[in-house]
Amino acid sequence: MNVLAMILAGGTGPGLLVLTAQRPDAAVPFGGKYRAIDFTLSNCVNSGLFNVAVLTQYMPRSLNEHIRAGKPWDLDRSQGGIRLLHPYQSHAEDRGGWQEGSSDAVRFNLDVVRESRCDRVLILAGNQIYKMNYQPMLEFHRLRRADITVGALPVPPYQSHRFGMLTTDPDGRITRFEEKPRRTRATLASMGIYVFEASVLMDILLGPGRNHRHLGAETLPWAVRHKRVYAYEFEGYWTNIGTISAYYEANMGLLADIPALELADPRWVIHTPSRQLPPVLLGPEAVTTSSLYCDGARIEGTVVRSVIGPGVYVAAGAEVRDSIIMDDTVIATGAVVDRAILDKEVQVGEGARVGTGDNIPNSTAPTLLNTGITVVGKRAVIPAGAVIGRNVIIRPRATPADFPADGVPGGATL
Amino acid sequence: MRVVAMIMAGGEGSRLTVLSEQRAKPSVPFAGKYRIIDFTLSNCVNSRIYDVAILTQYRPHSLNEHIGIGRPWDLDRMTGGVRLLQPYQARGSQGWYRGTADAVYQNIDYLLNRDADLVLILSGDHIYKMDYRPMIAYHEEKGADLTVAVMNVPLEETDRFGIMTVNKAGRVLEFYEKPKTRDKGTLASMGIYVFNVPKLIERLTEFHQKEPNLDFGKHVIPAMIHEDKVYAYPFEGYWVDVGTVDAYWRTSLELCDPNSPLNLWDPHWVIRTLSQERPPVKCSAQGKVVRALVSNGCTIHGYVEHSVLSPGVYVSPGAIVRDAVIMNDTWIGPGAIVDKAVVDKQVLIGAGVHLGWGDDWRPNAERPDWLDTGITVVGKGAHIAPNLRIGRNVLIYPDVDEDVFSVPDGLIPSGATVTPQAVLFPPATPAVVAASPTPATTVSTSPAVEGVSGFAQEVSS
Helix, strand or coil, X not given: CCEEEEEEXXXXXXXXXXXXXXXXXXXXXXXXXXXXXXXXXXXXXXXXCCEEEEECCCCCXXXXXXXXXXXXXXXXXXXXXXXXXXXXXXXXXXXXXXXXXXXXXXXXXXXHHHHCCCCEEEEEECCEEECCCCHHHHHXXXXXXXXXXXXXXXXXXXXXXXXXXXXXXXXXXXXXXXXXXXXXXXXXXXXXXXXXXXHHHHHHXXXXXXXXXXXXXXXXXXXXXXXXXXXXXXXXXXXXXXXXXXXXXHHHHCCCCCCCCCCCCCCCCCCCCCCCCCCEEECCCCECCCEEECCCCEXXXXXXXXXXXXXXXXXXXXXXXXXXXXXXXEECCCCEEECEEECCCCEECCCCXXXXXXXXXXXXXXXXXXXXXXXXXXXXXXXXXXXXXXXXXXXXXXXXXXXXXXXXXXXXXX | CCEEEEEECCCCCHHHHHHHCCXXXXXXXXXXXXXXXXXXXHHHHHCCXXXXXXXXXXXXXXXXXXXXXXXXXXXXXXXXXXXXXXXXXXXXXXXXXXXXXXXXXXXXXXXXXXXXXXXXXXXXXXXXXXXXXHHHHHHHHHCCCEEEEEEECCHHHHHHCEEEEECCCCEEEEEEECCCCCXXXXXXXXXXXXXXHHHHHHHHHHHHCCCCXXXXXXXXXXXXXXXXXXXXXXXXXCEEEECCHXXXXXXXXXXXXXXXXXXXXXXXXXXXCCCCCCCCEEECCCCEEEEEEECCCCEECCEEEEEEECCCCEECCCCEEEEEEECCCCEECCCCEEEEEEECCCCEECXXXXXXXXXXXXXXXXXXXXXXXXXXXXXXXXXXXXXXXXXXXXXXXXXXXXXXXXXXXHEECCCCEECCCCEEXXXXXXXXXXXXXXXXXXXXXXXXXXXXXXXXHHHHC
16 A cells, blocks of 8 residues: 655644744754654654655745654665655646645645555644654554545534534544534544545546545545545544644643653654754753753753753753743853743843743734743843743844844733 | 774772672773763764774673663764774683783774774773864874873872873984883873884784783883884873772772862863663752762762762762762662762662771771772672671672671771672771871872783683
């Protein structure tokens, strides 16, 4: 059985605010040394799938840098392996140009499906954090002689409005599909991952579904009515890092003594291009409670309940609490970072306070940023002594001149 | 000008005791995630030398695993790249390498095939960062046949090195291999040579007829000084031979100092290694780590101070690790104490074990010359039974099982040796009670040196 995995990695990830200002959500750093797409890519190779296409559109440069020829996943192969599929121009009317959704993305790349001579296409999302062996799902698909199999997991009723909800018969065949319903009796949610018979995929997207733009919202509901569509129930940890709070919770979840998502699993290694950095150096006054540290980090101050990325420097007398600090960020003496997400190469000046005061929801994104998390964009330079409130957004590459002298109040966006 | 590098990596490093029992010295882990040879290999590629041969002989398996096809060093190339050169049989000729120069002599074909003009002979045993390009430029500028990298060493250590005297132009006048007297100066050979390939081939072929155990330090260099143009290239910088357990331990723990003389963070001189795919270091709520170098994949529930931890070390709740070097995937049980020790890979230290116990600093009875500074050494894969007290200068062999440790009072006294069969107790003499030797806080400027490769001693011993 020949399977092609297509990973949708073109998402703009609007819920991640400045973290996706210059990268797709699939390329957002996660758990210190990883990026979101590492989980899906590693699932593929750990499931024995070595024919993988990554579909990009939004700001793909950091994803290209990350994946390159696919070495860390052993996907630098002469047969199959990894390829990055970018939007392209075409004279054909039914393809080419910018993609408006996942159906578009797959349709524009059906040539790859045809030429890879695969029997089945596994469509995956690049922004999900989970460990899953896809082989049992493929086997389920084969045994049910399904046209399409949807990865599904149970969710509590209050979350049903975020998902496509599925109703199945006892055999697992989907009888009803509701897209993000406010009320429903269904408890099974679509994970947004699908096994398609390759021929069925081509028939739908070039035939009745040629005007579909979104797989979940348009193609799948149509298919439920006209094709044999089954739900494969996944049991295990799964999260979609679509929002800042989901992203934050998923990172913090790694800090538990026995985390729901175990990264130290020798039989299911999450592969990533490890940077060539020395081990973590902890100084004489370092405090290191309940945290993760990546190679190249140097900790001389206090770190509590935080995820510290590669090459981060926390100076003596600095304090980092309940935060996510990405690669090569520097936190100077006396600075305090509390409940914040600092993107790569941020500089926090001496004595600066990031995340302080009352929990006032962010003025520009009140629904996304209201739990007290302050987000600082890549390469922002926070001047010495600056005071920055909670739920604040600092744009990438902000310079000290951008900061008001009396500080950035809670809920502001810079 | 085509330059190839040949790295001598056959050394046994016998004074590293059990650390080099199952691997060649260049393959001994160092600074957490590295192996000793990574420094020389990284120097090569950072100096833009992409044609590298590694000559192996003693226990090469771990080195072969580590080097693979040379990916971490970008040496997996179509042209050039890394080659492992093992001893081989040929019609009517010998097999083993019988000296450093003999090893090169047996691989002259490699030099000819590579069409090399210059060959850089290196040792895989040393920890240092060096750009070889200025040395090669110096060699060409002087029109030399052979250039030897030299550095000044303390006068009292000159008997461990090849010592040379030079004239103002840098030309070597005399060479004394490990001189007994102190009047020869302090300019020591680092075992790093640049040869003109035709001259090297000519000389090796000539010398080999008289001396089959051909060695660069003992035979080739002294003989060439009088007939050929031999120059000394002065090197200033950090350079250490971690030839003994004490030097190894001391040099490792120096890296816990944020101002350590060996800067591993330099983005312009990255030390590359085969990084294991491990998650970040995890320090739990009760875990605490100070003054330490800790690699990816470690889990810390206990207390770690002034120690170097390789990937995957697990420190259980209540355990204390102090002044220790702990290698990959070693498990330290609940409440165990490890004090002043070097613990190899995949060791299990049972709950409540106190490794490095007491104030008796008597040297190891079996090998007093190797273990006399209070460091207890545990070999790869040893399993230490729970609740034992183990003294200082104890040597525990690889793969020792729990049952061997059934001893009276659960005490392995200082100076004992634990083999897979039995515990060898030291003779019953009074304890040597002394203050603990000072921990490594200063730069080790007195590296112990053990020849350049160890090929020769292989045969003599």
